[in-house]
Amino acid sequence: MPVTKERFRQEYITKLELMYGDDAGHTSSLEKYNALVSLVRDYLAQQWKKTRAHYRRTGTKQVYYFSIEFLLGRLLGANLFNLGLTEICREALAELNIDLHELEKIEEDPGLGNGGLGRLAACYLDSMAAKNLPGHGMGIRYRYGLFEQRIIDGYQREFTDDWLMDGFYWDIRKPAEAVEVRFGGRVRIKSNGKTQYIHENYETVLAVPYDVPVAGYRNGLVNTLRLWSAEAKLSDIACHSDESKDCQKAVEFNHAVEEISNILYPDDTTYEGKVLRLKQQYFLVSAGLQSILRNYKEQNGHLKELPQKIAIHINDTHPVLTIPELMRILIDEEKLEWDEAWKITVETISYTNHTILPEALEKWPVDLFKQVLPRIYMIVEEINEGFCRSLWERYPGEWDRISAMAVISYGQVHMAHLAIAGSHSVNGVAALHTEILKHKVMRLFYEFSPEKFNNKTNGVTQRRWLAQCNPPVAALITDTIGAEWIESPQHLIKLKQYVEDSGFQQYLSRAKLQNKVMLAKYIKGKYDISLDINSIFDAHIKRIHAYKRQTLNILHIMDLYNRLKDNPLLDITPRTFIFGGKAASNYHIAKATIKLINSLAQTVNNDKSIHDKIKIIFMENYNVSLAELIIPASDVSEQIPTASYEASGTGNMKFMMNGAVTIGTLDGANIEIKNAVGEENIIVFGLTADEVLQYYRYGGYNPWDVYNSDQRVRTVVEQLINGFLPAGKEVFRDHYDSLLHQGDHFFVLKDFASYVQAQNILEERFRNKARWLKMCACNIAHSGAFSSDRTFSEYAAEIWGVRPQRLGNGNGNRSTGPVN
Secondary structure (H helix, E strand, C coil), rough: CCCCCCHHHHHHCCCCCCCCCCHHHHHCHHHHHHHHHHHHHHHHHHHHHHHHHHHHHHHHCCCEEEECCCCCCCCCHHHHHEEEEEEEHHHHCCCCCCCCHHHHHHHCCCCCCCCEEEEEEHHHHHHHHHCCCEEEEEEECCCCCCEEEEEEEEEEEEEEECCCCCCCCCCCCCCHHHEEEEECCCCEEECCCCCCEEEEEEEEEEEEEEEEEECCCCCCCCEEEEEEEEEHHHHHHHHCCCHHHHHHHHHHHHHHHHHCCCCCCCCCCCCHHHHHHHHHHHHHHHHHHHHHHHHHHHHHHHHHHHHEEEEEECCCCCCHHHHHHHHHHHHHHCCHHHHHHHHHHHHEEECCCCCCCCCHEEEEEEEHHHHHHHHHHHHHHHHHHHHHHHHHCCCCCCCHHHHHHEEEEEEEEEEEHHHCCCCCCCCCCCCHHHHHHHHCCCHHHHHHCHEEEEECCCCHHHHHHHHCCCCCHHHHHHHCCCCCCCCCCHHHHHHHCCCCCCHHHHHHHHHHHHHHHHHHHHHHHCCCCCCCCCEEEEECCCCCCCCHHHHHHHHHHHHHHHHHHHHCCCCCCCCEEEEEEECCCCCCHHHHHHHHHHHHHHHHCCCCCCCCCCEEEEEEEHHHHHHHHHHHHHEEECCCCCCCCCCCHHHHHHHHHHCCEEEECCCCCCCHHHHHHCCCCCCCCCCCCCHHHHHHHHCCCCHHHHHHHHHHHHHHHCCCEEEEEEEECCCCCCHHHHHHHCCCCCCCCCHHHHHHHHHHHHHHHHHCCHHHHHHHHHHHHHHHHEHHHHHHHHHHHHCCCCCCCCCCCCCCCCCCCCCC
């Protein structure tokens, strides 16, 4: 039965009264929010149950997506949207004098991820459900987020992100489905005709699942994100004597166990931190696999047919221990022979590589690995021996090649090598990235098994990143071409015929201005900085890292400011530069970059002589909710990493989807965006990936040559240390040294002139409103190719062999009308 406004209103009143024993006029905003979430979850539960029953009844193949991060963002708006209840809910609550928007703002962003890896995983969950694909997420229910970032005196300060303080009403605890995960101890080998491995004296951690519903777009399908929480067994934390020492030990043990799922990415610069991080990764995969295989056996019996029923995908190297853990279960618990277990494992598991950065290709010291996971180490050792034997058969006598490819070498366990050896598919996430993997970073592996390697260019969900976060533009698109694009983003290409239509351009301009007004209002309220809404809103929002080159952006702003100081009457279009992103707590120069941005902002924003032609804003504690505010308001998308370093990027896709124009290097998915929109609708600059890699291989670049030949470069680099910035002369010495004395590893100075020229072209095009709006419209029109719906359909068909399921229309609220 369809949910009407009257039904929704009455069920909400009943829910509020049952939960809090009072009416809407006498309950807090948090209580109203909790009641609303509970009601929406009830609606989801009906479809959730039907989905699970359908999967059990049909025995359809399912995929499980393991990721250390799931950066979900707020879920209330997303779930209402996917259920088709947004307007019904808004109107029903309005009759009770409750503002839905105000309730949505109460929700904390779940602290389950940090950056692009986690947001990609969240987009993929959305697309899986929207495309009727039977699949689920496996992650960790972190007690605290990475950290809450506050800017104090221009510096990043890290505070506890206590996102669970008021509870999380979207998940359901399932204690009956808890499993045990074992650490440490020793392995005794027993042989009675068949070798047995007996794990003894181990430490047991209880993994308790919390299930979060993942709703498809008005299709009646609800998949599951299962998050695991580490807890101590009651028998382990009970005090067994009157001795206070024993009770203290019990408390300490309980704390140590819970620490496993306390926080994303424990600091691994210490031995203890490495142990904790390795435990965290094994905790996720062991709990997840035990859960998957238990459910599988209830439905299917023997595990020999596992690859026909289950696909397991590992999102980067963090969950690679799925490979030896699946082997452990198949051999030790299911009593399969090694060769059969290995065949099942390889056919079941697939792997996405997300980076070429050496520090992100995880390695673990053998001694540490062996101590924490003794049985798993034995299996990894045997995998390594088998893999090296196969390498020797192909490359006899080539010891250097074999040692470079070994899973265990030079006292380290190489997780990326294990991932490639133990999976049937290895994919990069953009065309260039995949080619670099195949011919540079993983060249030896590609030569050995080229059939494993393939490309799956990343994507983002158009439902959250356009339909939900940008209502003015979404409504314009729907009015122009219909609402099919929400479900089928390829329909966005129909906008191409309107990109030069003056009426469409006028409405698009109004929608962008409306979004800029909203962002300016937020910034004024939080930072007391007034923005010119007719200025160019130029956004650089992403993790703070040297290769992302926030420094290049800042040096250009310094140069622009210098030009204005030399000539206050200089005719430039006013610019608003918006930064956001977190620096890893132990990444010194990245944290200093945040101070650099804020120091320049202090100088520029308070200089009345430039007549507010430049403003700089650093938006603290960047997260999904802030991105949903910034991206629709932005005119320019800064995608300027050193070419060859960015695997794909997904921010670039979100910006283009909202009509921002990319200024960027030819790196990652920027290349594919350029190919889609045409050279005239993107602004590119700088070295290519091949040129960067040639410099790294053969040398030939000296930053002092640029410094000595370009007065602009000399001026801005010296301004880092000559007292020009209010922070003082030595605060940015490391930036100065990295640019000049340490070789400018990321080619900031080398690309400076090209970047400045690109910025000048950008301004010139912005001044021609018709041309600029055509560029914006072209980006929106071509953005359907970068939807995660497309990406995940490719994964399902080409890697996993998973087919869409049809379950019906849920609440009957599937809409073909305007976007809510």
